[in-house]
Amino acid sequence: xxxxxxxxxxxxxxxxxxxxxxxxxxxxxxxxxxxxxxxxxxxxxxxxxxxxxxxxxxxxxxxxxxxxxxxxxxxxxxxxxxxxxxxxxxxxxxxxxxxxxxxxxxxxxxxxxxxxxxxxxxxxxxxxxxxxxxxxxxxxxxxxxxxxxxxxxxxxxxxxxxxxxxxxxxxxxxxxxxxxxxxxxxxxxxxxxxxxxxxxxxxxxxxxxxxxxxxxxxxxxxxxxxxxxxxxxxxxxxxxxxxxxxxxxxxxxxxxxxxxxxxxxxxxxxxxxxxxxxxxxxxxxxxxxxxxxxxxxxxxxxxxxxxxxxxxxxxxxxxxxxxxxxxxxxxxxxxxxxxxxxxxxxxxxxxxxxxxxxxxxxxxxxxxxxxxxxxxxxxxxxx
Numbered sequence: 251x252x253x254x255x256x257x258x259x260x261x262x263x264x265x266x267x268x269x270x271x272x273x274x275x276x277x278x279x280x281x282x283x284x285x286x287x288x289x290x291x292x293x294x295x296x297x298x299x300x301x302x303x304x305x306x307x308x309x310x311x312x313x314x315x316x317x318x319x320x321x322x323x324x325x326x327x328x329x330x331x332x333x334x335x336x337x338x339x340x341x342x343x344x345x346x347x348x349x350x351x352x353x354x355x356x357x358x359x360x361x362x363x364x365x366x367x368x369x370x371x372x373x374x375x376x377x378x379x380x381x382x383x384x385x386x387x388x389x390x391x392x393x394x395x396x397x398x399x400x401x402x403x404x405x406x407x408x409x410x411x412x413x414x415x416x417x418x419x420x421x422x423x424x425x426x427x428x429x430x431x432x433x434x435x436x437x438x439x440x441x442x443x444x445x446x447x448x449x450x451x452x453x454x455x456x457x458x459x460x461x462x463x464x465x466x467x468x469x470x471x472x473x474x475x476x477x478x479x480x481x482x483x484x485x486x487x488x489x490x491x492x493x494x495x496x497x498x499x500x501x502x503x504x505x506x507x508x509x510x511x512x513x514x515x516x517x518x519x520x521x522x523x524x525x526x527x528x529x530x531x532x533x534x535x536x537x538x539x540x541x542x543x544x545x546x547x548x549x550x551x552x553x554x555x556x557x558x559x560x561x562x563x564x565x566x567x568x569x570x571x572x573x574x575x576x577x578x579x580x581x582x583x584x585x586x587x588x589x590x591x592x593x594x595x596x597x598x599x600x601x602x603x604x605x606x607x608x609x610x611x612x613x614x615x616x617x618x619x620x621x622x623x624x625x626x627x628x629x630x631x632x633x
Contacts, residue, residue: 276353277320277321277322277353278318278319278320278353279317279318279319279320279321279351279352279353279354279355279356280316280317280318280354280355280356281295281316281317281318281351281356281357281358282314282315282316282355282356282357282358283314283315283316283317283329283357283358283359283364283367284313284314284357284358284359284360285310285313285314285315285331285360285362285363285364285367286313286360286361286362286363287310287313287331287362287363288313289333290309290310290335291309291310291331291332291333291335292307292308292309292310292331292332292334292335292337293307293308293309293310293315293329293330293331293332293364294306294307294329294330294331294332294339295307295317295327295328295329295351296327296328296329296330297319297321297325297326297327297351298325298326298327299325305339306319307339309335319351321351321352321353322480323352323479323480323481324350324351324352324353324373324445324446324449325350325351325352326348326350326449327348327349327350327351328346328347328348328349329346329347329349329358329364329367330343330345330346330364331343331345331346331363331364333345344365345363345364345365346364346365347364347365347367347369349369349374349377350371350373350374350377350446350449352371352372352373352374352445354371354372355371356369356370356371356374357369357370357371372445373444373445373446374446376441376444376445376446376447377446377450379437380434380437380446380447380450380451383433383437384430384433387426387429387430387433390426391423391426394419394422394423394426397419398419401415401416401419430454431454431455434447434451434454434455435455435468435471437451438451438452438455438468438471438472439471442471442472442473442476443472443473443475443476444476445476445479445481447472448472448476448479448481448482448485449481452468452469452472452485455468456468458600458601458604459492459598459599459600459601459604459617459618460492461492461496462489462490462492462493462496463493465488465489465492466489469482469485469486469489488598491595491596491597491598492598495597495598495606495614495617496614497614497615497616497617498613498614498615499613499614500611500612500613500614501516501526501606501608501612501613501614502516502596502597503515503516503517504516504592504593504596506560506583506584506585506592506593507583507584507585508581508582508583509569509570509573509582509583514558514581514583516558516612517612519556519558519608519612520610520611520612521554521610522554522555522556522610523550523554523555523556523607523608523609523610523628523631523632524555524556524557524558524607524608525543525546525555525556525557525558525605525606525607525608525619525624526558526560526597526605526606526608527543527557527558527559527560527603527605528560528562528593528594528597528599528602528603528604528605529559529560529561529562529602529603530561530562530563530569530588530602531561531563531565531568531569531571531572532563532568533562533602533603535602535603536602536603537572537576539603539620539621540576540578541576542620542621542622542624542625543557543578543624544576544577544578544579545625546624546625546628547579547580549625549628550625550628550629550632553632553633554610554632555628555632556580556581557578557580557581558580558581558582558583559573559578559580559581559582559583560582560583560584560591560593560594561582561583561584561586561591562584562587562588562589562591562594562602563584563586563588564586564587564588565586566584566586569582569584569586603620604617604618605617605618605619605624607619607627607628609631615631
């Protein structure tokens with residue numbers, strides 16, 4: 251009885267000064283924020299997941315705000331401040347900050363606007379450490395970007411000078427990327443339990459279309475506990491798809507409807523060299539690359555080569571319009587599911603343009619051929 255009384259006394263005393271610590275339920279999060287903004291403002295919390303974005307909002311009272319909810323895993327999010335409390339959310343609002351929402355307590359503190367806030371929680375702490383690590387590199391990259399724009403706008407340079415300067419700048423960008431990649435690998439090795447490193451740095455190290463064995467080597471640096479998480483399992487599935495679509499593998503078969511709503515199978519193209527070309531009407535780099543693809547098609551279509559365009563469009567009319575505008579005179583298919591394209595998922599495609607060159611037996615012989623490399627590679631096989 252004395253022990254119970256003593257506990258209650260201690261807890262009551264603690265309540266006077268700081269409050270008894272309350273356990274947060276499993277999967278629950280409590281985000282508490284403090285801003286140095288005197289005027290009434292509305293704060294939005296935008297949480298991103300595979301199912302889309304979830305919005306919540308609250309009007310700041312006494313410079314403080316709070317959000318509560320549940321997550322089964324850390325999720326990317328952003329906090330956005332609207333200085334007009336009567337207005338609706340807009341993506342044009344500039345006072346914002348990115349963060350992770352995770353189970354437990356998250357604090358957001360700023361002496362002024364939210365974009366300058368310090369965010370504290372395990373995953374956000376690792377994000378902050380990484381940002382600090384690469385800050386000098388990011389600043390250097392910004393300066394290189396300015397240098398590139400100045401160079402590209404300089405009309406007084408001769409073609410030889412332009413080529414020389416471009417090679418120098420490209421070399422600097424390449425060296426910078428290698429340094430950042432090494433820093434990321436070192437960060438992963440130092441923090442193998444870091445969810446942030448698995449979520450953000452794994453992709454930055456391996457890229458969008460890596461060799462599967464290189465991706466596996468990086469993934470193996472993480473702890474078994476992290477590998478067993480939902481995200482870890484997703485990455486393992488991704489690596490398996492990269493392996494299944496690596497050079498030397500038989501390309502996985504798929505069926506999608508063409509522009510006239512008739513089903514087309516990849517296996518229908520056996521006996522020819524075929525380029526599976528993942529693109530979309532809304533993809534600027536894809537549209538810029540299309541003239542090179544058209545050139546290759548006309549040069550080799552009578553030598554046993556064809557193309558199967560796989561669009562990540564959602565709008566059928568825009569898809570068909572782009573085919574006509576760009577003169578893409580080959581077979582096209584799409585399930586009109588955008589980034590949820592089943593063919594793209596099957597091939598582990600996470601960025602476009604992306605392509606896979608198959609031989610007559612359906613074996614992948616090359617990947618991601620750009621510019622003149624496509625025609626040069628086809629000449630190697632077909633001339």
